[in-house]
Amino acid sequence: MGIVASVLKKFHGGVHPEEFKDLSEKCAIEPMPMPERLYVPLHQHIGSPCEPSINVGDMVFKGQTIGRPQGFVSAPVHAPTSGKVVEIRQHPVAHPSGLTMMVAVIEPDGKDTWHKDISGLEDPFKHEPAEIRERVRCGGIVGMGGATFPSFIKMSPPKDKVVELLIINGVECEPYLTCDARVMEEQTTEVIDGIKIMLHGLQTENCVIGIENNKPRAIEIMKAAVKDIPEIDIIALPVRYPQGGEKQLIEVVTGRQVPSGGLPIDVGVIVHNVATAVAIRDAVRFGHPLLARPVTVTGLGISRPANVQALFGTPVQEMIKHCGGLKNGTRKVLMGGPMMGVAIGTLDVPVVKGTSGILCMTSNETTDKPEQACIRCGRCLQACPVSLMPTEMAWLSRHEELDKLQEYNLFDCIECGSCSYVCPSNIPLVHYFRFGKMAIQTADKEKKRGEIAKQRAKAKDAREEKVKAEREARKAAMKAKMAAKRKAAAAAKGEKPATEKESAPAAGGNDKAAKAARAAKAAKAARAAKAAKAAKAGGGTKDAAGDGDDKAAKAARAAKAAKAAKAAKAARAAKAAKAARADGGTKDAAGDGDDKAAKAARAAKAAKAAKAARAAKAAKAAKAAKEAKADGDSQ
Amino acid sequence: MSHANLLTSSSPHVHDGASVDRVMQSVIWALMPASALSVMVFGLPALLVILITVASCMVTEQLFMLIRKRKTTLGDNSAALTGLLLALTLPPHSPWWVCVVGGVFAIGVGKQIYGGLGYNMFNPALISRVFLLISFPAELTTWPVPMPLFSDGAFSMSQAFAIIFSGEYPVNQALDAITMATPLGQYKMEVSMGKTVTDALGGDYGFSYINSMGGNLVGSIGETSAILLAAGGLWMIRKGIITWHIPGSMLLGTLVPALIFWAFDSSVYPDPLFHLVTGGLIIGAFFMATDMVTSPVTIKGQLIFGASCGLLTYIIRTWGGYPEGVSFAIVIMNTAVPLIDQYTRPTIYGQRPERT
Numbered sequence: 001m002g003i004v005a006s007v008l009k010k011f012h013g014g015v016h017p018e019e020f021k022d023l024s025e026k027c028a029i030e031p032m033p034m035p036e037r038l039y040v041p042l043h044q045h046i047g048s049p050c051e052p053s054i055n056v057g058d059m060v061f062k063g064q065t066i067g068r069p070q071g072f073v074s075a076p077v078h079a080p081t082s083g084k085v086v087e088i089r090q091h092p093v094a095h096p097s098g099l100t101m102m103v104a105v106i107e108p109d110g111k112d113t114w115h116k117d118i119s120g121l122e123d124p125f126k127h128e129p130a131e132i133r134e135r136v137r138c139g140g141i142v143g144m145g146g147a148t149f150p151s152f153i154k155m156s157p158p159k160d161k162v163v164e165l166l167i168i169n170g171v172e173c174e175p176y177l178t179c180d181a182r183v184m185e186e187q188t189t190e191v192i193d194g195i196k197i198m199l200h201g202l203q204t205e206n207c208v209i210g211i212e213n214n215k216p217r218a219i220e221i222m223k224a225a226v227k228d229i230p231e232i233d234i235i236a237l238p239v240r241y242p243q244g245g246e247k248q249l250i251e252v253v254t255g256r257q258v259p260s261g262g263l264p265i266d267v268g269v270i271v272h273n274v275a276t277a278v279a280i281r282d283a284v285r286f287g288h289p290l291l292a293r294p295v296t297v298t299g300l301g302i303s304r305p306a307n308v309q310a311l312f313g314t315p316v317q318e319m320i321k322h323c324g325g326l327k328n329g330t331r332k333v334l335m336g337g338p339m340m341g342v343a344i345g346t347l348d349v350p351v352v353k354g355t356s357g358i359l360c361m362t363s364n365e366t367t368d369k370p371e372q373a374c375i376r377c378g379r380c381l382q383a384c385p386v387s388l389m390p391t392e393m394a395w396l397s398r399h400e401e402l403d404k405l406q407e408y409n410l411f412d413c414i415e416c417g418s419c420s421y422v423c424p425s426n427i428p429l430v431h432y433f434r435f436g437k438m439a440i441q442t443a444d445k446e447k448k449r450g451e452i453a454k455q456r457a458k459a460k461d462a463r464e465e466k467v468k469a470e471r472e473a474r475k476a477a478m479k480a481k482m483a484a485k486r487k488a489a490a491a492a493k494g495e496k497p498a499t500e501k502e503s504a505p506a507a508g509g510n511d512k513a514a515k516a517a518r519a520a521k522a523a524k525a526a527r528a529a530k531a532a533k534a535a536k537a538g539g540g541t542k543d544a545a546g547d548g549d550d551k552a553a554k555a556a557r558a559a560k561a562a563k564a565a566k567a568a569k570a571a572r573a574a575k576a577a578k579a580a581r582a583d584g585g586t587k588d589a590a591g592d593g594d595d596k597a598a599k600a601a602r603a604a605k606a607a608k609a610a611k612a613a614r615a616a617k618a619a620k621a622a623k624a625a626k627e628a629k630a631d632g633d634s635q
Numbered sequence: 636m637s638h639a640n641l642l643t644s645s646s647p648h649v650h651d652g653a654s655v656d657r658v659m660q661s662v663i664w665a666l667m668p669a670s671a672l673s674v675m676v677f678g679l680p681a682l683l684v685i686l687i688t689v690a691s692c693m694v695t696e697q698l699f700m701l702i703r704k705r706k707t708t709l710g711d712n713s714a715a716l717t718g719l720l721l722a723l724t725l726p727p728h729s730p731w732w733v734c735v736v737g738g739v740f741a742i743g744v745g746k747q748i749y750g751g752l753g754y755n756m757f758n759p760a761l762i763s764r765v766f767l768l769i770s771f772p773a774e775l776t777t778w779p780v781p782m783p784l785f786s787d788g789a790f791s792m793s794q795a796f797a798i799i800f801s802g803e804y805p806v807n808q809a810l811d812a813i814t815m816a817t818p819l820g821q822y823k824m825e826v827s828m829g830k831t832v833t834d835a836l837g838g839d840y841g842f843s844y845i846n847s848m849g850g851n852l853v854g855s856i857g858e859t860s861a862i863l864l865a866a867g868g869l870w871m872i873r874k875g876i877i878t879w880h881i882p883g884s885m886l887l888g889t890l891v892p893a894l895i896f897w898a899f900d901s902s903v904y905p906d907p908l909f910h911l912v913t914g915g916l917i918i919g920a921f922f923m924a925t926d927m928v929t930s931p932v933t934i935k936g937q938l939i940f941g942a943s944c945g946l947l948t949y950i951i952r953t954w955g956g957y958p959e960g961v962s963f964a965i966v967i968m969n970t971a972v973p974l975i976d977q978y979t980r981p982t983i984y985g986q987r988p989e990r991t
């Protein structure tokens with residue numbers, strides 16, 4: 001396997017906390033009695049939450065979809081058993097900031113009846129990879145190592161990427177946790193079958209299973225099991241946290257680093273957890289969606305450490321009760337391991353797809369020392385698997401230097417906690433980083449919101465501007481009409497207009513009047529004229545024309561595009577009207593003039609529609625206005 | 636069911652147990668063998684100097700906490716460490732007021748006005764020593780010859796008090812009769828007057844490597860035993876209190892130029908070993924330059940910082956106005972630390988240029 005480095009590489013930093021695996025590593029995964037009620041969250045994965053597809057009072061069957069995925073990065077949620085939906089409501093969940101979430105409260109009917117539509121693929125290898133992926137998607141399967149990323153997405157690499165290697169993560173680097181080790185020991189064939197199905201789904205032939213050396217039995221059993229399977233190799237790894245981090249594991253196995261901001265597939269690798277492999281097998285072979293998972297219940301605070309197969313929605317309280325209850329002196333209950341787990345304030349919190357452990361810690365195991373000033377010892381830098389500078393990042397977070405924080409690559413932090421673990425000043429570094437990330441996200445959102453608001457305000461301004469301009473244009477047009485009427489009357493009286501071209505016989509007087517009326521119409525069409533004076537210029541007074549010129553020039557100066565367009569329009573229309581009048585001697589010419597005016601009007605409209613009239617246009621407008629003035633002068 | 640008594644602090648929920656007070660304590664322990672030997676070599680006056688300086692630092696620290704209405708910080712051991720380090724840079728018979736002024740300056744000006752531990756720019760002990768050297772050059776350059784405990788001429792406790800508190804010496808031991816130049820001072824003075832290195836240090840002066848390494852060396856309290864200091868430093872490296880980067884690069888920073896110039900002209904430039912075992916190079920490299928607050932946090936930065944300290948030390952020793960350059964070198968480089976850190980940020984995961 002070319003991609004697997006011949007010598008194991010090391011990732012930078014890392015720590016080795018006391019393991020405490022012996023508490024539960026010999027405990028076989030045991031079933032649990034059905035809880036009285038299940039509190040199934042509709043959001044158990046990274047990505048968008050599900051929409052409930054059931055109503056309060058509905059009977060549901062085991063495996064029935066109760067939460068429909070929304071968006072691409074999402075995974076459906078199923079009823080873990082048959083029973084009645086008695087409530088859909090907000091309920092506390094495991095979250096660093098103590099959030100609540102929508103849960104469907106299901107009262108099991110005790111029959112555990114499968115939904116009728118459940119069916120699997122007898123021979124998955126005869127089916128297209130797309131079919132495998134679809135089954136994985138419908139099964140609601142997510143990464144069970146804790147990241148809870150929907151698995152089908154990892155099963156669908158983009159067309160231009162080649163999957164060179166599938167890495168199965170059996171590292172379980174979090175101290176205390178033993179459920180993955182137990183899965184490898186007890187469900188060996190299932191794991192391997194799942195891997196084969198994944199290999200088929202990914203259309204690749206290389207797989208390594210990474211297991212840390214502190215699980216010698218798992219290593220031994222898995223090695224024996226893959227002896228005759230050339231595609232699958234077992235790699236025993238020295239114990240180091242956070243080796244089970246996807247990117248760290250990839251570096252250790254292949255020597256490659258996933259580019260910052262990229263995905264494992266960018267270096268030709270896909271990583272799945274061992275428990276996920278089993279879940280994928282169940283979904284593909286039997287059509288069983290993800291309904292339960294092995295959970296390590298452990299810590300010095302629990303009476304009987306165990307590995308328990310727990311249905312999603314089982315309250316932590318029930319799990320603890322099943323394991324003999326909490327001992328006196330328990331200070332903290334965590335969901336997950338001691339390095340990345342979330343401390344829960346209430347035992348009502350339900351087990352979800354990402355729950356690998358329930359850790360009950362006494363004050364002997366967990367410290368809670370006061371924070372001191374950073375002494376710049378640099379230990380955090382040496383421990384960070386991402387080679388970040390936690391001390392600087394913490395300082396920047398505290399002072400909300402958000403831009404600088406990003407410069408220091410805050411978002412590359414995987415929140416593994418190695419830095420806090422070694423910090424002699426007990427600085428809750430990870431806490432600061434979460435805070436910093438949140439602050440940046442909020443600021444980004446606000447910025448976006450601000451931009452939208454600004455755009456809206458701008459659009460509103462433009463609208464108002466337009467309305468105002470139109471009003472003025474109407475006024476101007478009215479004036480122009482009046483002026484034209486006056487002229488028409490004059491023409492009808494046979495007065496000679498001051499145009500040299502005017503040589504029509506008196507008999508043409510009527511025609512002339514008609515033409516003048518038409519010209520007036522054109523002027524009206526030129527309703528643009530917020531530069532009302534331009535229209536006045538059309539009316540034939542020198543001053544007005546000059547005024548119009550001024551206005552146009554002013555408009556030109558004004559950067560406001562709409563105004564400029566308006567001015568241009570007005571000027572052009574006025575000019576057209578003038579032309580019509582000037583050429584008034586012949587019918588054709590008059591018609592031409594009319595056309596021109598119409599054209600000008602149209603052009604003006606177009607310009608208005610474009611709304612984008614630039615300063616150049618304003619200049620043109622000025623020129624046009626000048627011409628209009630010249631025309632006016634000549635009259 | 637709600638459990639109000641469950642803690643909900645942020646992850647991680649376990650800790651490796653390291654703490655500031657333990658780090659500082661370890662450094663103090665690492666200095667203990669060398670300090671004990673110094674007291675052995677220089678007698679009770681040196682012990683008084685150490686005690687007064689440490690006490691002065693701790694009292695100053697406590698006063699500042701009272702003024703600032705904070706909880707006491709004596710528990711973090713850093714004031715005591717600063718006091719010990721400062722004492723080790725002083726001459727063995729430093730008058731009491733030098734010790735007190737030095738302690739007050741180190742903690743007050745060197746640390747607290749910056750906001751306390753973690754915020755200071757200079758190594759408090761060294762900035763105080765530099766201050767003392769400039770303010771009281773005579774007191775800071777009076778080097779009595781070793782007078783070991785239990786030896787014939789050893790000072791009694793009352794004599795030691797008299798020396799430190801009133802500058803009075805026993806009748807048969809007039810101060811000028813029992814002082815000597817440090818090897819570095821001797822070298823600087825004599826060689827600048829045209830002597831060769833061998834002539835300057837040999838003859839009457841009688842410099843010997845064996846004596847120096849064993850602690851029988853004229854100089855400040857902490858310059859006595861290169862071997863014990865190095866042993867303490869190596870122990871700290873093994874315990875993970877410090878890393879090798881600063882001491883290693885600092886020693887090389889002095890020794891490499893020393894080797895080059897010595898090879899070039901050994902009559903003017905003493906050999907690298909001389910630079911290594913005399914003066915404060917070892918205590919500087921292992922205990923002063925490695926002060927966490929005032930040294931870079933990046934590995935690359937630490938190498939640059941250490942090498943620069945070493946090089947500057949050599950330059951000052953060889954061509955500067957003072958015979959010893961360790962304190963100046965480190966204090967100068969302290970000012971460059973923020974810059975060094977900024978320009979030596981490590982390449983993060985996933986940003987290394989990928990070979991294909």
Ligand code: SF4
Pocket residue numbers: 383384385386387388390412413414415416417418419420429430433
């Ligand atoms: S939590 Fe973040 S900064 Fe701290 S060690 Fe892990 S990756 Fe580095």
Ligand code: SF4
Pocket residue numbers: 373374375376377378379380381390391394419422423424425426427932
């Ligand atoms: S480990 Fe803690 S004290 Fe040391 S540099 Fe990092 S943040 Fe500062």
